[in-house]
Each structure stands twice: as C-alpha cells, then as structure tokens.
Amino acid sequence: MGVDHLSALYIARSREVAARVLGGEMMIMSVRDSRLFNLNQVATMIWQAADGATTLEEIAQRICVEYDVEPGQALRDAEAFVQELARHGVLLVSDQPIQERTLDD
Amino acid sequence: MKSLLEISHPHRFAMRSLTRSFLHGLTIEIGEKPILVRTDSFDFANLLESRYGEFVTESKPYDVMELKIEFVKDLRDRFGKDTDREVSVRVETGRWVIERGDFRAEWDLRSNRGCLTQRANPYAIDAVLRILHSLFLARTGGFLVHAASAVRNGRAFVFAGLSGTGKTTLARLAPRDVALLTDEISYVSPTPEGRGSEPKPSTARCESRTGDSDLPESLARPFQAFGTPFAGELACTGRNVRAPLGSLFLLQQGQENRIEALSEAEAARQLLRHVLFFARDEELVRAVFQTVLDFVTHVPVRRLVFAGDARVWELIT
Numbered sequence: 001m002g003v004d005h006l007s008a009l010y011i012a013r014s015r016e017v018a019a020r021v022l023g024g025e026m027m028i029m030s031v032r033d034s035r036l037f038n039l040n041q042v043a044t045m046i047w048q049a050a051d052g053a054t055t056l057e058e059i060a061q062r063i064c065v066e067y068d069v070e071p072g073q074a075l076r077d078a079e080a081f082v083q084e085l086a087r088h089g090v091l092l093v094s095d096q097p098i099q100e101r102t103l104d105d
Numbered sequence: 106m107k108s109l110l111e112i113s114h115p116h117r118f119a120m121r122s123l124t125r126s127f128l129h130g131l132t133i134e135i136g137e138k139p140i141l142v143r144t145d146s147f148d149f150a151n152l153l154e155s156r157y158g159e160f161v162t163e164s165k166p167y168d169v170m171e172l173k174i175e176f177v178k179d180l181r182d183r184f185g186k187d188t189d190r191e192v193s194v195r196v197e198t199g200r201w202v203i204e205r206g207d208f209r210a211e212w213d214l215r216s217n218r219g220c221l222t223q224r225a226n227p228y229a230i231d232a233v234l235r236i237l238h239s240l241f242l243a244r245t246g247g248f249l250v251h252a253a254s255a256v257r258n259g260r261a262f263v264f265a266g267l268s269g270t271g272k273t274t275l276a277r278l279a280p281r282d283v284a285l286l287t288d289e290i291s292y293v294s295p296t297p298e299g300r301g302s303e304p305k306p307s308t309a310r311c312e313s314r315t316g317d318s319d320l321p322e323s324l325a326r327p328f329q330a331f332g333t334p335f336a337g338e339l340a341c342t343g344r345n346v347r348a349p350l351g352s353l354f355l356l357q358q359g360q361e362n363r364i365e366a367l368s369e370a371e372a373a374r375q376l377l378r379h380v381l382f383f384a385r386d387e388e389l390v391r392a393v394f395q396t397v398l399d400f401v402t403h404v405p406v407r408r409l410v411f412a413g414d415a416r417v418w419e420l421i422t
Contacts, residue, residue: 016387018394022401023369029377029394031387036377038370 011059011082011091012052012098019047030090037090042067043081050091052098056082132169134162134345135238136247136292136331141165142230144174149225156227159345160334170217172210172233176225180209194236194383201384203236205229212237235290235335239381243389246396247294247328249381252353254291254330254343255421256284261330261348262421263291264409265379266356271411273338275356278415284344286330289337290381293400296329296349327403352405355379359410362417372406373398 013019019028026039026047039047042063049059060075067074085091092098129150130143139162144150154161192205201219203210208229212219219237223229239249252265253272264275276288286292328350332343355367355375367375382393400406411417 018391020395020398022373022398025368025370027370027373027398029390031390031394034382034390036374038374 008095009056009082010052010054010094010097011046011050011056011086012094013047013050014090014092017090028090030088032089035088037085037088042077046078046081047085047091052092052094130164132162132164133157133160133234133334135160135234135333136242136294137347138238138241139165139169140234140237141169141171142174143171144176146174146176146225149174149176152227153230156231156342157334158342160332160342162345171219172212172230172237173218173220174230175220175222177222178224180207180222180224192232192236192383194240194385196384196386196389201237201240203233203383205232208233212240231335235381236383238292240384240389242292242294243382243384243393243396245294246392246399247292248393248396248400249333250291250293250376251289251379251381252291253288253337254286254332255279256286256330256344256346256348257282257421259348260351261286262351263293263330263353264356265291265353265376267379270356270358271413272356274413275411275417276339278418280415280418283418284332284346285339286332286346287335287337287343288339290333290335292331292333293328293350294331296327298327328400350404352407353400354407354409357408357410359412361410362412362414362420363410364420365408365410367406367408369401369406372401376401376406 016031017028018031019026026044028037028039028047029035045063045066046059049062056078057075060071060078063069063074063078064071082091082093086093128145129147130141131150131154132139132141133153134140141164142153190204190206192203194201194203199214201212201214203212208221208223210219210221210233221230221233235249242248250263250265251267252263253276254261254263255276264272266272273288276285279285329347330350331347332345334342336342353376354364377397380393380397382390409417409420
C-alpha cells in the first residue's frame with residue numbers, strides 16, 4: 001500500500017483495547033489477545049488524533065508542526081505505524097470517515 | 106454424638122446418606138474466599154487436607170462457594186478431549202469453563218458453585234483453584250502473580266520473576282522474623298480502603314503520581330498480599346496470613362544484591378508478564394490491565410538484583 005493511498009484514509013481507535021498514559025507513556029493492550037503496545041510521543045499523538053474524522057495526512061501535518069519533521073518522512077512513519085497497529089486490530093482504517101457508532105460495534 | 110471421623114478431622118464433615126455422592130467436604134480458604142470442596146473419596150479428602158494445611162478452615166455455615174469433584178479414569182471417555190491439551194478458560198453465559206488435558210471444570214457465576222471432573226490426583230484441583238482465584242481477583246481489582254512473597258515488620262513484600270530467577274532460593278534464605286506467604290504464586294488484592302477508592306484513578310492522576318510518600322496512608326497502601334498454598338520447589342504451603350503490601354520487586358539474577366529504580370511504565374510492562382491470567386474475555390483482560398496500572402502507581406515496584414545469598418534480606422525492610 002503506497003503512502004499516497006494510505007494518507008487519504010481515516011483512522012480510529014478500536015474499542016477492543018484498554019489504553020492509558022502511565023508516566024508519560026501511552027500503554028495499549030489488545031483485549032482480544034492481551035498483546036501490549038507502548039507508544040512513544042509521536043505515536044501517542046497519532047493515537048490520540050485517531051478519531052475517525054481526521055485523515056492520516058492531516059495527522060502527519062500536525063506531527064511536522066509539533067516535531068519539526070520533514071513532511072514525507074512524517075507521513076511514511078505514520079503509515080508504518082498505522083499499518084502495524086491495524087494489523088493487530090488496535091486501529092481501524094477506512095477510506096471513509098469512521099462513525100462513533102462503528103467504534104462501539 | 107460426633108463420629109470418630111468428625112473428631113479426627115475437625116474441619117471436615119461427612120454425610121451418612123447412602124444415596125448421595127460427594128459425601129466428604131472440606132473448606133479451602135485462600136484470600137479469605139472459602140470454597141467448600143466436596144468429593145465422594147475419603148482418601149482424596151485426606152490428601153487435600155494434608156496438601157492444603159492451614160488453608161483448610163472451619164466450615165462456614167453460609168455464603169460459601171462450592172466445588173464438587175468427580176473422578177474419571179480417562180477424560181476422553183467423557184469429553185473426547187486431547188489429554189495433552191493446555192489450559193483454556195472461556196466465559197460463557199453466566200459461567201466459566203476451564204479445561205485442560207487432565208480436567209474439565211465449570212463454575213456458575215450466579216450460584217458460585219462449580220463442578221470439576223478430573224483424574225484422581227491433586228494437580229488438577231490445584232490448577233483449578235489457581236484459575237478460579239485469578240478470575241475472582243480480576244473482577245475485584247487484584248491478581249495472582251508468579252512471585253514469592255513474605256511478611257516482615259508487618260508489611261508484605263512480593264518478589265516476581267520467571268523460573269530460575271531465585272524465588273525459591275530467596276524464600277529458603279528468609280531470616281526467622283520473616284513469615285513466608287509463598288515461594289511460587291502470590292495473591293494480591295485491594296484492601297477495603299483501596300476498594301473504596303474506586304472508580305479507578307484518572308489518567309491525569311496517574312501521571313501526577315511519582316511515589317507514595319506524599320499520599321494519605323489509606324491511599325498509599327491500597328493493596329494487600331495473602332499467603333497461598335501454591336508451592337514451588339520449596340514444596341510447602343505459605344502461611345495463611347495477610348499484610349498490607351510494602352513493595353513489589355522484579356527479580357533478576359546478578360553478581361551483587363542491589364535495588365534499582367524503575368519507571369512506572371517499565372514496572373507495568375514487567376509486572377504484566379508475571380501476572381497469571383488465562384481467560385479469553387475482553388472485560389476481564391481490560392480489568393487486569395487497569396488493575397496492574399493502578400498497582401504500579403500506588404505500590405513501589407523496583408528491580409531486585411539477587412546474587413543468591415542471604416544478605417539480600419538486609420535490603421528488605
């Protein structure tokens with residue numbers, strides 16, 4: 001999947017996780033398989049912005065502003081991160097905005 | 106007039122009916138949760154009484170959970186199961202189903218009664234009791250953890266670690282003023298004060314917590330540890346006592362005894378590896394996750410590098 005394609009997508013946090021910030025680190029556990037994920041600051045920013053209404057490209061732009069990262073690099077890193085979490089069912093990905101009701105399902 | 110049987114086994118009862126099975130009963134109480142275990146085998150009841158020692162308590166007249174044990178020679182005859190299969194725990198409507206190659210158990214959540222079908226050895230019921238207590242604790246803000254634990258100066262200390270990191274060695278080296286709770290599976294639950302502090306702390310509250318020294322005592326020690334009969338290589342049960350939890354140490358072998366600080370996130374990551382939890386159930390997994398994160402924000406969790414000698418206890422005060 002290419003960057004241009006993925007960046008047009010919307011991402012949302014799955015409801016099948018337990019997540020909490022602890023000592024400045026975001027900790028996420030998949031309640032399906034008890035797999036634990038620790039997010040760094042940039043990844044936490046993506047996670048918190050994954051509201052189903054914001055595109056990945058918009059989120060990457062926010063990262064560029066916040067962390068002084070080159071836009072292409074920010075998008076590539078965000079893409080890799082999203083693909084990884086989506087593979088474990090922790091993030092939902094869609095080419096349409098993801099409604100709150102879908103998140104509850 | 107009491108029968109000789111009742112006099113020689115004060116914690117046991119025996120019904121005289123010839124038509125009912127499960128004649129022999131004894132109460133095994135762990136973490137102040139009594140479970141009345143019934144079996145039709147006098148010999149097996151004796152075996153349990155010997156194995157669980159001071160965790161066999163006086164029968165309670167009411168509000169007691171109950172587990173009936175039925176023996177089969179081969180589970181395949183009854184359930185057609187693979188006898189080598191690993192443990193599985195699933196939550197069905199209103200009940201837990203626990204299966205392993207050598208047993209099958211069901212526990213009804215409404216009545217708090219269950220039945221266990223197993224071969225006639227003590228290992229199956231030992232596993233079932235561990236799993237049941239891990240499930241009870243998951244619902245009440247506690248957990249079982251692969252750890253030795255002990256009480257010193259009125260406080261409990263828990264030593265979590267994988268096999269070979271020194272849990273049993275540490276227990277063996279304990280000085281006389283230390284009461285051992287277990288060398289294998291530790292029982293951690295919220296105190297009544299800790300339970301009263303629910304709902305769980307908010308994220309903001311967690312982030313602001315760096316230790317417990319500035320907290321009121323009731324919040325600073327919201328967890329307690331109980332002794333368990335679950336033994337490792339020490340091969341004897343712990344003391345059936347409890348104490349407020351002082352610290353949890355993550356054991357690591359090393360050249361010299363020392364204590365190292367850990368961040369809360371690292372403490373949670375490490376502790377989650379050692380918590381016993383078997384159920385494939387989303388709500389229970391969520392609950393255990395929150396409990397462990399609460400725990401590391403309330404209780405000091407540090408790494409204990411252990412050189413395998415008794416001087417390590419000089420650090421545990």
